[in-house]
Amino acid sequence: MSNGTTIKNRFFKSAMNENLAKNGHPNEHHIKLYQAWAKGGAGLLLTGNVMVDRHALGEPGNVVVEDERDIDTLKKWAEAGTANDTQLWMQINHPGKQSPRTLSKEPVAPSAVGFEGVYGRVFNTPKALTKDGITQIVQRFVNTAVIAKKAGFTGVEIHGAHGYLIDQFLSPLDNQRTDEYGGSLDNRMRFLIEIYQGMREALGESFPIGLKINSSDFQTGGFTEEDSLQVIKTMEKLGINLIEISGGNYTSPKMSTGTSTNSNDAFFINYAKKIKDLVNVPIVVTGGFRTESSMEDAIEDGDTSMVGIGRPFVLMPDLPNQIARGTYATVNLPWLTTGIKPLDSAVGPAIGNSYYEQQMDRIAEGKRPVVSRNAWSPLFYSIKVQGIAALSPKRAK
């Protein structure tokens, strides 16, 4: 990277909320899970999204870092995840309006734009942030990043994708402000830029800062590929070290399904092909990589600097080692079902995530992940961990 950071190989384990924290505290399970992933051979591990405010959670099991109360555990987590010459970056996030009503009575957002349809029952209509409120959240992002660095994480990633607060500012559908944080794309980018610049000043020139951003939110009148490219160009000028490409949000969950028009199995590779000659910052495409040949092609064609992989890393924590040894057999994600069709469509989206959370929990306990199509076990697991709120529709963050 331009700041001199080198990563030992091109395997990038993308952020997956572990849902293992109790009351926001990281614990032994996080340490064990990242130990397994560091041993598994990835060059760069991202943590699941860590929240900047314990009163604004995306899910009950999120880790929260808003002060140094957990610094000893964070240090052990960082030590475990950086073993074997691995980079471990903390992904930092604020959910904005994507905080379920079971967790937030009145979430905040750029504007008071609620969800429609089924998600309207899951999320309360948000309150528009005041300028003071915006400044405080910017400061929280910076504060969390400073603690991450102090604890020994080797970088941070700003979560600007998937419909969370930063993405809400970027989206003209969510952001209807008439002050300097709304309107033109320059204004909608201001919140992100203030977070980045605050972090850069506090962390120094050489500390890696990445950004996860949507190629598009796939909604009429929403955040487009042209917007995304402009944001990437601006962030490149400001000195961002890495851009991870994803897409979608709760309403249009393309981050876990992709679009059907890709030639490669990676979901957002076509967008990466379009922009690769227009920017110099390292781009990492995440989502959909399953076959070894698709990973190789994407790297050889220069479409991505690293291969961003999520769910296969849960089913095969040593995926990079398997590829290096020549023993990799393509990971196919199981299609989960309760065996009861109407039930599948009612709780299906909740089951998908719970299944992967359950497997992360197993890895943390030193067990092997179970590849199964049976949705009942993850369903009971999530009810045990989260209570009945687990059945709310959600998506792969």
Ligand SMILES: Cc1cc2nc3c(=O)[nH]c(=O)nc-3n(C[C@H](O)[C@H](O)[C@H](O)COP(=O)(O)O)c2cc1C
């Ligand atoms: C259980 C689970 C939790 C996730 N949590 C996050 C998260 O905290 N932050 C994030 O940016 N993406 C999150 N994602 C999305 C992944 O990073 C990735 O973009 C997505 O799974 C597509 O990659 P894949 O097809 O290789 O799984 C999550 C996905 C899953 C399945």
